[in-house]
Structure formats: structure tokens, C-alpha cells
Amino acid sequence: MAFDMKMALVRPALKFALERNGHGAALGFTLDKLERGETHLTFPYREDLIGNPITGVVHGGTIVSLLDTACGCSAMTVQNKPSVTPTMDLRLDYMRPAQLHKPIYVEAKVYRQSSNVIFCRGVAWQDDRENPIAHCVANFMKVDSKSIQFRSIAMKRLRRLMPWRQASVTDSEQN
Amino acid sequence: MDQQNTGELLLDWQERVGAARQERDPQSLLDMIPYAAFIGAEVKVDDQRLLYWLDKRPSNIGNPSLPAIHGGVIGGFLELAAAIEIIYNLNVSDMPKVVDFSLDYLRPGRYRTIYASCKVMRQGKQLVNVSATAWQDDEQTPIATARCHFLT
Numbered sequence: 001m002a003f004d005m006k007m008a009l010v011r012p013a014l015k016f017a018l019e020r021n022g023h024g025a026a027l028g029f030t031l032d033k034l035e036r037g038e039t040h041l042t043f044p045y046r047e048d049l050i051g052n053p054i055t056g057v058v059h060g061g062t063i064v065s066l067l068d069t070a071c072g073c074s075a076m077t078v079q080n081k082p083s084v085t086p087t088m089d090l091r092l093d094y095m096r097p098a099q100l101h102k103p104i105y106v107e108a109k110v111y112r113q114s115s116n117v118i119f120c121r122g123v124a125w126q127d128d129r130e131n132p133i134a135h136c137v138a139n140f141m142k143v144d145s146k147s148i149q150f151r152s153i154a155m156k157r158l159r160r161l162m163p164w165r166q167a168s169v170t171d172s173e174q175n
Numbered sequence: 176m177d178q179q180n181t182g183e184l185l186l187d188w189q190e191r192v193g194a195a196r197q198e199r200d201p202q203s204l205l206d207m208i209p210y211a212a213f214i215g216a217e218v219k220v221d222d223q224r225l226l227y228w229l230d231k232r233p234s235n236i237g238n239p240s241l242p243a244i245h246g247g248v249i250g251g252f253l254e255l256a257a258a259i260e261i262i263y264n265l266n267v268s269d270m271p272k273v274v275d276f277s278l279d280y281l282r283p284g285r286y287r288t289i290y291a292s293c294k295v296m297r298q299g300k301q302l303v304n305v306s307a308t309a310w311q312d313d314e315q316t317p318i319a320t321a322r323c324h325f326l327t
Contacts, residue, residue, distance in 0.1 A: 022236030023245035026213070050209040051255070052270045056186045059210035060273045068247040084238060089278040125197015126187045153240050 037078040038112035039070045057097045067136040070108035071120040078110045083149040085140035092136045095151040102126045201263045209212040217218035227256040227291040253321040257305040271325035282318045
């Protein structure tokens with residue numbers, strides 16, 4: 001595959017935004033692979049995320065968060081102008097309970113994008129990819145709005161950091 | 176965890192569930208679940224139903240530029256609410272097992288308190304269907320609805 005310049009620019013920023021901010025930082029997963037329309041992440045077992053106090057199995061909500069993040073990330077990068085994609089719906093099928101003290105691997109892929117909707121599939125597994133713990137399908141809206149494009153968000157941040165350059169940044173954005 | 180330990184934990188759990196039903200204190204069930212403390216979910220008895228809520232906290236933010244609550248948090252919160260609804264209202268002794276979970280996002284979850292309530296749509300011999308709704312300002316404008324199946 002040819003070198004993807006746009007992805008090379010987006011990847012570090014997206015990795016930082018997802019791993020170090022808000023809920024992503026609280027969960028503590030690592031993004032292993034970030035390609036256009038494909039995301040892999042690893043999540044360690046954590047005792048403070050247990051959902052079943054009898055067996056010690058991780059709560060399903062954690063798996064919802066992981067798959068939503070992975071699918072959303074795949075959907076964001078697949079667009080011509082990468083931007084935030086609002087989730088329309090998400091469906092999860094739990095195949096088996098997660099085993100204790102083992103990391104969870106998540107893989108998400110975009111399998112179709114139309115002019116308005118991005119269709120995404122994700123899978124979470126532990127030992128064997130052929131025996132997943134959960135499957136997920138998630139659909140995302142493509143919203144054509146400048147305010148949610150990565151570029152505008154980054155510019156906004158930059159402007160906040162460098163108030164003395166405010167005028168010049170605004171000029172270059174309008175051109 | 177070994178078999179014997181699990182048996183003890185199950186007995187302890189059943190005892191606590193019985194006490195929670197008797198004292199009309201569903202919050203004591205949530206306190207047993209570490210994930211509830213992680214996202215900060217709370218519950219109270221409100222009229223005839225259970226009202227769940229999730230106060231805003233920085234670790235629940237998904238999109239810092241709006242800011243909006245992470246979609247996965249809303250999903251996890253509704254799944255938790257549905258499970259508590261089953262444990263508290265229906266006659267089940269073990270923890271219900273979630274089979275599938277389907278979530279529709281209707282509006283972005285703003286950085287404010289989220290409320291939720293659940294309704295058991297059908298209780299069969301093995302399967303229970305629950306629908307859960309989450310809202311912020313007004314119950315008539317929900318931010319997400321979920322439908323889930325549990326094995327009991």
C-alpha cells in the first residue's frame with residue numbers, strides 16, 4: 001500500500017485525543033493500529049470495571065465503550081476531510097463472558113460508506129479471534145459541517161494557544 | 176475465582192438483593208458493582224419506578240471539543256440500569272446475563288446530568304426484554320433509547 005500522507009498527519013493527533021482525553025484516558029486502552037477505516041486496540045483487565053460481583057467479569061458497558069471508540073475512530077478516518085462522526089446506532093451481541101485477568105483485543109472496520117452513512121463492524125476477542133466475546137455493528141452519520149472537521153478543531157485549539165496569531169490564522173482559514 | 180468462593184459470593188449477593196428489595200434501597204445494589212462507581216451511576220425510587228442518573232464528570236467525556244458525553248458511557252449506563260431494573264423488580268436470584276444490546280442515539284449527550292428509566296417489556300421463562308430511555312432536560316426529548324435481552 002502506498003504511503004498515506006493524510007493518515008500520517010492525523011494518526012498521532014487522533015491517538016493522543018483518544019488515549020489521553022476524557023473517557024479514553026479513564027479506561028486506559030492503547031490504540032495499536034490506526035489505518036483508514038480500520039482500528040485495533042488493546043484493553044487490559046481492570047478490577048474497578050467489574051460488572052458482575054459474583055464472577056468478576058468486566059461490565060458489558062466497558063465493551064460498549066471500547067467498540068464504540070474503535071468503530072467511531074474507523075469512521076472518522078475514512079472520510080475525505082476527517083471529522084467527528086455522530087453515532088446513529090450501535091448493536092452489540094455478547095457471544096461469551098470475558099475471561100478474567102486477560103486483555104481484550106478489539107478490531108473495527110468500515111465495510112461500506114454511502115454519501116450520508118458510514119457502516120462499521122467491530123469484534124472483541126481474548127485468546128482466539130475465531131471465538132469472539134462480542135460482535136458489534138455501528139452506523140455513523142457523515143455530517144458536512146466545518147465546525148466538526150479535525151482541521152477546524154485543531155485550528156481552534158491552536159488559536160487558543162497562540163492568541164497573538166489570532167488574526168493571521170483566521171485569514172488563512174478563510175482562503 | 177474457584178467454585179466454592181463463587182458459591183459464597185452468590186449467597187452473599189442474594190442476601191443483599193433480598194435486603195435491598197425489603198428496604199426499597201436499590202442504590203445498595205449499585206454499590207456492589209464496581210463499574211457503577213467508575214462511571215458514577217446512581218439510582219433512587221421515584222413514585223412507582225426507579226430513576227437512574229449519571230452526574231457529569233470529566234472522565235465520562237467522549238468529545239472534548241463540544242464537550243459531549245462518550246457514547247459508550249451512555250450505553251454502559253443504560254445496560255447497567257436495565258440489569259438493576261431486573262434484579263430489583265423481578266424474582267431472579269443470579270446476576271442476569273446480557274445477550275444483546277441495541278442502542279439508538281437520538282441527540283448528542285451534552286455535558287450535564289443524564290437521567291434514565293427502564294421498562295420490562297416481556298419476561299419469559301429464560302429471556303427478559305428491557306427497554307431503557309435516557310434524557311437530560313426533558314423526559315419528552317430523549318437522547319438515547321436502548322433495547323436489551325437478558326438471560327436469567
